[in-house]
Amino acid sequence: MARRAVDPGEVRDAVVAVRGWLDDDSARPARTELAAAVRLSLRTLEQVAPGHSVEVRVPPFAAVQCVAGPRHTRGTPPNVVETDPRTWLLLATGRLSWDEAVARGALTASGSRADVSQWLPLVRIA
Numbered sequence: 001m002a003r004r005a006v007d008p009g010e011v012r013d014a015v016v017a018v019r020g021w022l023d024d025d026s027a028r029p030a031r032t033e034l035a036a037a038v039r040l041s042l043r044t045l046e047q048v049a050p051g052h053s054v055e056v057r058v059p060p061f062a063a064v065q066c067v068a069g070p071r072h073t074r075g076t077p078p079n080v081v082e083t084d085p086r087t088w089l090l091l092a093t094g095r096l097s098w099d100e101a102v103a104r105g106a107l108t109a110s111g112s113r114a115d116v117s118q119w120l121p122l123v124r125i126a
Helices: 008-016 019-024 031-048 085-092 098-104
Strands: 054-058 062-066 080-083 107-110
Touching: 008 019, 008 031, 019 085, 031 054, 031 062, 031 085, 080 085, 085 098, 098 107
Parallel strands: 054 080
Antiparallel strands: 054 062, 080 107
């Protein structure tokens, strides 16, 4: 069953709710707010880069498959991106570049299709 399309306004609202944490990393937002921002932004990536060749993981909140190409069905996918919630949201909002995240060791990307930077940022917030 296909998921319903993500409303861009809903994604933006969810990310705005955690903006203070993204700005200065001081007060971590409520788990429900953080989960919503991560899940909705990942689902947005899933929509703008449909497919099943790359798995993007942001534990403990969500993982999605995206990017057109060979479908992976068993075991560990050959193309995996994994990062923490804050790094993901910084990438999703354009506040951190893909190369910076990799250089900091805040993101791991394995496989020839794992670079999803061409679809970032997903949402802009002031």
